[in-house]
Amino acid sequence: MPISQANQVDYLFKKIGYAVTTTANASVKSPSNESIPSPLTLRGDTIWVQSANIPATQPGSTAGVVTVYNDASANTIKTTNDATSPAYQTWKTGITNWVDPSFGPTYQVKVYWDSSSSSTPQSTGTQLFPDGTGNDDEWFFDYDSGVLTFPDIIPTSVNGVAGKSIFIVGAIYSGAIGISNVAPVITGTVGTANVAYYSNVAVSSTNATFYPALFNATTGNLAHYTSSTITANPSTGNLSASNVIATVYGNIIGTQATFANISTVGGLFWANGINALAPQYGNTQVAAYLPIYAGNLYPGNVISTVYGNVHTDYISGNTGNVITFNSTGAIQLPTGNTIQRPSGYNGMLRFNTDTPAIEYFEGSVWVPVTNTITDQQITPDGTSSTFTLTQASTTIGIIVSINGTLQAPNTAYSVAGNQITFTEVPLTTDIVDIRFLGASVTINNTLAQDLSVTGNVTVTGLFVAPQTTKASNAPGTVGQICWDANYIYVCTATNTWKRTALTGGY
Numbered sequence: 001m002p003i004s005q006a007n008q009v010d011y012l013f014k015k016i017g018y019a020v021t022t023t024a025n026a027s028v029k030s031p032s033n034e035s036i037p038s039p040l041t042l043r044g045d046t047i048w049v050q051s052a053n054i055p056a057t058q059p060g061s062t063a064g065v066v067t068v069y070n071d072a073s074a075n076t077i078k079t080t081n082d083a084t085s086p087a088y089q090t091w092k093t094g095i096t097n098w099v100d101p102s103f104g105p106t107y108q109v110k111v112y113w114d115s116s117s118s119s120t121p122q123s124t125g126t127q128l129f130p131d132g133t134g135n136d137d138e139w140f141f142d143y144d145s146g147v148l149t150f151p152d153i154i155p156t157s158v159n160g161v162a163g164k165s166i167f168i169v170g171a172i173y174s175g176a177i178g179i180s181n182v183a184p185v186i187t188g189t190v191g192t193a194n195v196a197y198y199s200n201v202a203v204s205s206t207n208a209t210f211y212p213a214l215f216n217a218t219t220g221n222l223a224h225y226t227s228s229t230i231t232a233n234p235s236t237g238n239l240s241a242s243n244v245i246a247t248v249y250g251n252i253i254g255t256q257a258t259f260a261n262i263s264t265v266g267g268l269f270w271a272n273g274i275n276a277l278a279p280q281y282g283n284t285q286v287a288a289y290l291p292i293y294a295g296n297l298y299p300g301n302v303i304s305t306v307y308g309n310v311h312t313d314y315i316s317g318n319t320g321n322v323i324t325f326n327s328t329g330a331i332q333l334p335t336g337n338t339i340q341r342p343s344g345y346n347g348m349l350r351f352n353t354d355t356p357a358i359e360y361f362e363g364s365v366w367v368p369v370t371n372t373i374t375d376q377q378i379t380p381d382g383t384s385s386t387f388t389l390t391q392a393s394t395t396i397g398i399i400v401s402i403n404g405t406l407q408a409p410n411t412a413y414s415v416a417g418n419q420i421t422f423t424e425v426p427l428t429t430d431i432v433d434i435r436f437l438g439a440s441v442t443i444n445n446t447l448a449q450d451l452s453v454t455g456n457v458t459v460t461g462l463f464v465a466p467q468t469t470k471a472s473n474a475p476g477t478v479g480q481i482c483w484d485a486n487y488i489y490v491c492t493a494t495n496t497w498k499r500t501a502l503t504g505g506y
Contacts, residue, residue, distance in 0.1 A: 016040070050175030054099060058106040058171050065175030066099065069168065071122040077168040078116065079148060088159050091166040093146035097173045100143040109141050109170035111148060113158055121167035128155060128166075141168075333358065341366060355391075365392040365417035376434040380426035391436060392418045399435040402426060406464070470497045 020034035079091035114125025132138035344361035476491035
């Protein structure tokens with residue numbers, strides 16, 4: 001069964017009158033004996049931030065933050081019957097935020113009953129009064145939701161009469177809503193500095209124009225620079241400016257600055273000011289007072305003293321498509337373990353703390369870039385031709401030997417990511433050795449230049465070179481070696497070759 005009316009009244013009395021929670025009914029605890037606070041919720045997103053601009057008397061037509069609905073404005077609201085309630089009892093305007101009589105008695109809505117097709121219910125309809133006709137047929141209007149209800153008895157003129165509707169005459173608040181729309185305020189120590197802020201907001205259907213104003217804390221004078229404007233386009237959210245006084249927040253000696261080629265998405269921008277002369281903001285200097293905003297910034301040659309973090313998604317080159325870091329220090333790459341790798345795209349580069357090594361993304365795998373040669377042995381099972389490598393590589397990024405015999409890349413085996421596939425299935429008695437060539441895993445083509453090695457070169461497999469026959473006066477450089485089926489040739493002086501015969505065989 002429903003809560004008794006007495007307990008309902010007790011709950012409301014304690015909630016509204018004392019802002020406390022009801023823990024027992026009135027016979028056990030009076031309001032002064034309840035101890036758990038329960039203040040009414042004040043939602044920041046529904047606050048009427050310009051309610052002070054609502055005039056004490058309702059205007060005859062829409063003006064400022066008040067939108068008026070009446071016959072004179074040809075916009076009297078025709079309500080619709082609520083199908084979820086008893087027929088003809090509840091009527092909905094479909095509009096919220098009606099201005100209630102607490103702002104002035106003239107804001108009390110007027111209710112009319114007229115033909116559904118009427119466009120002038122104030123003239124042709126019948127007015128229904130809040131207190132009814134003495135037959136409990138009074139009405140109640142919820143100004144927040146815009147809903148009219150006959151709580152007790154539906155008037156006989158309304159009940160069951162088809163082809164007619166309830167009409168509402170009144171006004172709604174149409175100003176800014178929510179604390180996020182509160183106008184900027186000056187913060188910080190003003191001192192004797194000139195602090196600039198924005199005032200006189202002009203709004204149209206296409207643009208909102210902000211006129212900068214300059215406040216002199218010493219003289220108390222306020223000067224408007226109406227020739228310098230900030231224009232916001234509500235359809236795109238873009239904000240652009242030119243010849244604007246800096247700044248909004250903080251301490252700054254205001255000077256007229258020129259903002260060129262600067263755009264933001266959503267909201268105002270501001271400079272976090274200091275007690276210094278504001279520099280010129282132009283296409284060649286976008287000064288030290290950059291804001292925090294979402295969107296694109298298109299400056300040229302940014303000269304800025306920014307000692308914080310820059311959060312962005314893309315940096316692209318302008319001239320020659322080259323990005324230069326002008327520093328004698330270093331660039332720290334994104335760092336993380338293998339599990340923390342992002343979804344890869346060609347060209348991505350990071351440092352893997354598990355490897356540890358720099359790695360890049362190639363096609364479908366992350367490939368390490370190291371300066372050491374590492375080794376792996378594979379134990380064949382006699383049936384499998386594909387095996388998993390301990391790290392991703394390429395076909396020519398490894399040296400493969402079976403029982404000491406070097407295997408030819410792309411002929412005896414191929415590599416895709418961390419999988420190696422042999423052309424012939426290795427035997428269980430085969431000794432398969434894999435050497436990862438360190439930094440050379442990044443080379444996917446034949447070297448076209450000389451390779452100089454200052455240390456030792458150790459080759460565990462076969463050393464392969466094209467067979468070449470040299471005449472004694474063939475072009476050559478001291479130290480060059482080559483061979484053919486019968487001789488080994490050594491260049492002992494410029495363009496001078498000597499040979500020794502090969503003997504033996506099977």
